Amino acid sequence: MKAPKIPEATITRLSVYSRFLERMDRQGVVTISSGEIAEGVGVSPAQVRKDLAYFGEFGTRGVGYNVKDLMRYTLKILGLTRPWTVVVVGAGNLGTALSTYKGFRDRGFYIVGVFDNDLTKIGKRIQDLEVYPLEKLPEIVARHGVKIGILAVPGEAAQEVADLLVQNGVEALLTFGAVVLNVPEHVVVRNVDLSVKLEILTFNLSFRASHGL
Amino acid sequence: MKAPKIPEATITRLSVYSRFLERMDRQGVVTISSGEIAEGVGVSPAQVRKDLAYFGEFGTRGVGYNVKDLMRYTLKILGLTRPWTVVVVGAGNLGTALSTYKGFRDRGFYIVGVFDNDLTKIGKRIQDLEVYPLEKLPEIVARHGVKIGILAVPGEAAQEVADLLVQNGVEALLTFGAVVLNVPEHVVVRNVDLSVKLEILTFNLSFRASHGL
Numbered sequence: 271m272k273a274p275k276i277p278e279a280t281i282t283r284l285s286v287y288s289r290f291l292e293r294m295d296r297q298g299v300v301t302i303s304s305g306e307i308a309e310g311v312g313v314s315p316a317q318v319r320k321d322l323a324y325f326g327e328f329g330t331r332g333v334g335y336n337v338k339d340l341m342r343y344t345l346k347i348l349g350l351t352r353p354w355t356v357v358v359v360g361a362g363n364l365g366t367a368l369s370t371y372k373g374f375r376d377r378g379f380y381i382v383g384v385f386d387n388d389l390t391k392i393g394k395r396i397q398d399l400e401v402y403p404l405e406k407l408p409e410i411v412a413r414h415g416v417k418i419g420i421l422a423v424p425g426e427a428a429q430e431v432a433d434l435l436v437q438n439g440v441e442a443l444l445t446f447g448a449v450v451l452n453v454p455e456h457v458v459v460r461n462v463d464l465s466v467k468l469e470i471l472t473f474n475l476s477f478r479a480s481h482g483l
Numbered sequence: 484m485k486a487p488k489i490p491e492a493t494i495t496r497l498s499v500y501s502r503f504l505e506r507m508d509r510q511g512v513v514t515i516s517s518g519e520i521a522e523g524v525g526v527s528p529a530q531v532r533k534d535l536a537y538f539g540e541f542g543t544r545g546v547g548y549n550v551k552d553l554m555r556y557t558l559k560i561l562g563l564t565r566p567w568t569v570v571v572v573g574a575g576n577l578g579t580a581l582s583t584y585k586g587f588r589d590r591g592f593y594i595v596g597v598f599d600n601d602l603t604k605i606g607k608r609i610q611d612l613e614v615y616p617l618e619k620l621p622e623i624v625a626r627h628g629v630k631i632g633i634l635a636v637p638g639e640a641a642q643e644v645a646d647l648l649v650q651n652g653v654e655a656l657l658t659f660g661a662v663v664l665n666v667p668e669h670v671v672v673r674n675v676d677l678s679v680k681l682e683i684l685t686f687n688l689s690f691r692a693s694h695g696l
Binding site: 278279281282284285286289347348349350354356362363364366367368370371372373374376377379417418441442443444447448458460462463464465466467468469470471472473474475476477 | 491567673682687690
């Protein structure tokens with residue numbers, strides 16, 4: 271079967287829908303309309319319907335969606351019906367913040383190792399984790415079947431760390447800042463550039479000012 | 484003039500295009516096609532043309548875009564032809580990581596204050612910044628004309644901090660994690676949820692597996 275081409279923005283919204291549906295489910299809501307989902311997450315109802323349509327037929331006209339079913343389905347699409355183990359490389363401020371980020375565990379992401387090559391950081395405790403030397407990475411990745419690595423290292427170290435992760439079977443990498451990695455085709459890489467988010471703010475501030483709003 | 488409705492995904496890509504154009508400009512590239520931009524940033528040429536079309540006519544058929552002009556124009560749209568001062572509230576690991584994030588300064592964002600109400604953090608130095616008590620926030624925001632605030636505080640403190648920032652004239656807030664804020668209509672809020680990015684990775688890993696890829 272040929273994989274349909276699904277826009278990344280749709281996946282991002284599915285992730286947001288699934289959180290909203292979890293919240294509704296916890297509140298005991300049984301059925302929900304695309305309009306209610308749309309309002310809950312701040313997009314148009316047409317967008318919600320279009321996003322869900324990529325994955326098949328949902329909902330009953332005039333009745334809406336069953337919250338539990340749709341929630342489970344979005345989680346399934348996102349690959350979240352199983353837990354994922356994750357390693358973080360870099361135990362500086364960013365790596366430490368990521369290692370203790372509550373949002374990960376809520377979604378089934380378990381950090382099983384934090385690594386650094388800085389002797390002043392190795393052995394340091396980050397909540398229930400201990401910072402390990404990079405040499406220990408192959409063992410931890412193998413033991414926990416880790417497929418996801420987060421790179422919280424300076425840009426100049428990123429490629430070397432990515433190579434190490436990939437050699438040990440990690441297939442998905444999350445990087446921060448202006449980092450471009452060369453990786454084999456089977457490896458998925460996504461980058462978080464925090465200035466992009468700030469630029470959405472400045473676009474709004476400037477655009478509004480220039481239109482006298 | 485009525486402001487056209489521009490999709491947020493377009494703004495995000497403009498931010499990415501402008502970085503790519505800066506790099507090309509530094510390398511001495513004078514003209515560039517939508518296909519080359521597309522390849523450079525990993526989207527389709529049609530997407531590049533569609534995104535730029537929101538902002539008027541660009542480029543010459545068969546010749547392409549002038550790199551310097553298009554770069555300047557994207558920066559102008561994003562509000563980046565002027566510097567922006569920013570405050571960070573919260574001097575934990577995340578706040579510290581953000582306060583020293585190199586990518587901000589490269590794009591003209593200057594952190595002029597880091598604040599916390601934790602006595603063990605106040606007075607601590609983060610590179611050339613000193614952690615100030617929250618009481619000092621009004622003075623710093625006024626002195627530097629700060630319009631942008633980054634909230635790196637626990638979820639339960641976020642609303643109170645947002646109120647303080649907004650009362651002092653801040654009009655754009657960046658938050659982390661699962662935080663929902665009530666703010667006046669003129670305030671722009673964007674949220675960085677790092678698990679969303681991980682879920683794009685797991686979507687790709689799972690989808691590929693389930694399609695035998």
